Amino acid sequence: MPELPEVQALAERMAAACAGRSVERVEVLSFQVLKTFDPPVTALYGRPVSGVGRHGKFLDLSTDGGPHLVLHLARAGWIRPHDSFPARSKPLRAGRGPLALRLLLDDGSGFDVTEQGTTKRLAAYVVDDPQLVPGVARLGADPLADSFTLELLAALAGPARHRLKNFLTDQTSLAGVGNAYSDEILHAARLSPYALASALDAEQLARLYAAVREVLGAALDRARGAAADTLKAEKKAGLAVHGRAGETCPRCGDTVRSVVFAESSLQYCPTCQTGGKVLADRRLSRLLK
Template sequence: MPELPEVQALAERIAQACIGRSVARVEVLSVQVLKTFDPPVSALEGLAIEGVGRFGKFLDLRTESGGPHLVVHLARAGWVRPRASLVPGSAHPGRGPLALRLVLDDGSGFDITEQGTTKRLAAYVVTDPLLVPGVAGLGVDPLGDGFTLPVLAGLASGSRRRLKTFLTDQSVLAGIGNAYSDEILHAARLSPYAIASSLHEDQLAQLYTAVRDVLGTALEHARTATAATLKSEKKAGLAVHGRSGEPCPRCGTPVRSVIFADKSLQYCPTCQTGGRILADRRLSRLLK
């Protein structure tokens, strides 16, 4: 799933390609991805793109003079693919990966795609991004100026949730998902099962530094990767996530995995849990 670093890099690349250009048309190829009907997608046509930003994992394309926004959440398998030239009428509704196409006035544009027959990505045309429920409920941006150690301490002090869930709760920290939460906890040498409110001062400082460093480094890598290699670059840069059975890059201990539903978490027993192997059955509590 694209997380904060990848979505931020995508936003910056889309901005470079389309700010100042006008929207020629928006083609909705999968009706299930469009979550709004007023304003219609046609309200975007003819308007110049004024900026492209990010709210957590949401992309926000805003048009000139207070016009409507196109807000997109890429879900688990969505992606944005730049196109140098788009032929009118070349895209057709169906079961393919193409869900939505944005065509600019010079004939270039972007395809928003998602693999699989069920489209979980979501697109909204709204007058204000805060009208999107997922945006309105977002917590602090972990790479923003508002995220400080005292802010993290305040959020953690009131939470009885396990760190894995605490970090991935979008109403707490916006933009961190399954992969980078594993990486952050590994960098901070903290167990994914530790209770947020139980962290002492030094552990909170370790967690804060890890959040900033892991996401900041990932963002720099994402900015230098090409659009075609952005996903593979993310995977290559991960220390523990998706690397069950491989040696921990810090101590060499085999990385362990806990699987729950259609997700999993990875951790190093030596670096994070004092050698203790976490039991899968405890994940039912982690998800509550």
Template structure:
């Protein structure tokens, strides 16, 4: 799933390729992806792209009409969605219902992009709105963890009332915008913290360590991804992971074997030596968690 660093890199890439271009055609090909119908996606045609923004994991393409009317094409790529840049776009229009293609946007210079989604669980979401706050997922977002005004005190305030495990808090978009399963694993590994430690019980030093790990991990991932073409961002994300997705491999810090805890629809990875005092966490599917 694309998370904050990848969506931020997509924002930079699209800013360079979209801003100033006129949208000539919008082809919705998967009804399941469209979450709004008024205005319709075709209302974007003839508008000039003025900016590309990001709200957590949401991309926001702003397109204006000559009369000053502005619309936003807001997209959430979900778990299996992706944006594929085409320069040029194929000459023949795609056929609805064929393959993973959900939406195509064509520009006045012959280029454009496709929104695609692999697999059978269709969660990719596309909205055409006059204000991004009309998108429920955007409206409920917590603060951006890389915002200039997001300091240690802000993180401490968010954690103070949380009686959940810190892994779940980091992934909750209403608490912090943009962090998902992968980067929460990476942040907690850098902070040398168990994913199942209760957020409200973190002491002052642990909060400081978590804040520094959060800013460092996300900041480094954004810089590493900046300038990367859209088609290579998935590979770039995977190559930068130290523990996530690396079950059975040696920890790059201490050399211990990276372990995994599986859930019904996801899993987490961690290093016992770095994060849990050398004690493996039991798989939740089989027994109670060890703290």
């Protein structure tokens, strides 16, 4: 799933590509993707693009004097830029392929929004204000914003009754952190994913804060430096523990372990994070003795 660093890099690239351009049209190829009907998609047509930004893991393309096109790429969605599109006499037709939405600009360039599979989980919203998108309205602090301080993290963690893994991925707490980078942050901070956010002492909170900023900041630098078609591979290559169960921890040499649950999983290093203890299945909510 694209997380904060990848979405920020995509927003910056889209902003550069859209500079001085207007929306020619938007073709929706998977109707389950479009979550709004008023304003209609046609309200974007002919509008100059005023910018492309990010809210957590949401992309926000704004138009001058018109609505916003807000996109959430879900688990497997992606943005594919095109300098031009093949000429055709008729609009594209909805089908079962990966193409869900196409944004065409007035110079013939544009972007395809794609997702593999017949069921599209990604979402598109045409709204007058991004805060009208429920997921955007609920977002918590942006962990790379100047306003995100150690004191703010402490204030968020204090009343939280979540385990750290859940706290980091709760979008109402920290906006933009997902499964992969939460594993990386906890590994960098040497904290157990099962530790309670509200039980962290001052030294642990300081480690967590530093890890959030360092891990996401380094990932953003890598994403900015990667070619568009290598962005996903660059993310994977930069991960120390996530998706690396059975491999060697790059810090201590122990074996990276995994806990599988529901539709997801977490990875961690016992030596670095849990004092050598192996975590039990998350559903049991306890440590193996």
